[in-house]
Amino acid sequence: MRPTPDDPDAWYAYLAEGNRTQARKRVAADALIRNRAGHVLLVKPTYKPGWDLPGGMAEANEAPEAALARELREELGLDAALRKLLVVDWVPPHGPWDDQIAFIFDVETLDDAQAAEVRPHDDELSEAAFLPIDKALVLLRSRMRNRLAAAIRAGKTGHPVYLHDGHSILPTQPGLG
Numbered sequence: 570m571r572p573t574p575d576d577p578d579a580w581y582a583y584l585a586e587g588n589r590t591q592a593r594k595r596v597a598a599d600a601l602i603r604n605r606a607g608h609v610l611l612v613k614p615t616y617k618p619g620w621d622l623p624g625g626m627a628e629a630n631e632a633p634e635a636a637l638a639r640e641l642r643e644e645l646g647l648d649a650a651l652r653k654l655l656v657v658d659w660v661p662p663h664g665p666w667d668d669q670i671a672f673i674f675d676v677e678t679l680d681d682a683q684a685a686e687v688r689p690h691d692d693e694l695s696e697a698a699f700l701p702i703d704k705a706l707v708l709l710r711s712r713m714r715n716r717l718a719a720a721i722r723a724g725k726t727g728h729p730v731y732l733h734d735g736h737s738i739l740p741t742q743p744g745l746g
Contacts, residue, residue: 595669598637599624600676601655601720602647604684608699609717611708612644615695620708622673622717623647623697633672641676645697646690650677655720658732660712673720711735 572579599622602610611620623645627636634651641647656673679687687697702721706714715735723730731739 595667596627596631596633596636597624597669597671598627598633598640599671599673599716600637600641600649600651601673601717601724602649602676603678604699605678605681606699607702609702609705610679610687610697610699611705612689612694613696615693619710620705621713622709624673625693633670634674637672637674644689644691644694645687647683647687649679649683651675652677654729655723656716656730656732658712658716658719658735660734671716673716675720675724 572583574580600610602623604610610623612623613620623641624637625640625644627633628639631639637651638648641649652675654672655675656671658671658673660669660671662668684699687699689695689697700708706717709717712735716732719730719732719735719737730737
């Protein structure tokens with residue numbers, strides 16, 4: 570017989586068991602950061618090949634936007650305001666990794682002085698650069714390239730998008746096509 574809230578000790582034990590056995594998702598939160606010229610900020614991690622958007626993985630029980638703010642401070646010394654959600658992307662298991670939920674948030678445009686100060690602040694990044702969108706897209710891995718392109722479209726339409734491994738599965742989403 571399943572316990573009820575009338576027996577708090579049994580009820581909480583039942584809920585704790587469910588929490589223990591349910592799937593846990595990894596969460597990534599990245600930022601679309603631009604300078605006044607409209608160039609996009611990319612970073613070059615030291616722990617994997619290629620370029621990426623600034624951001625990173627959430628810690629246990631950390632909200633995506635809090636993870637992004639923390640990562641921007643730790644890796645770039647940047648305290649930038651998040652403006653809106655642009656993309657949610659479900660990424661299936663790949664390689665040694667379980668699935669994850671990846672977010673991209675729009676971050677305030679940096680003025681010239683702020684953009685000039687952006688540089689790696691820890692050993693997780695070797696470079697940070699503002700690049701024209703077309704060049705940034707070429708430098709990114711396929712999944713991230715698709716995610717960035719969707720984020721740019723979402724910023725133009727004002728509607729966040731949901732992706733499945735970097736691809737739209739909802740053909741009626743504004744800004745996709």
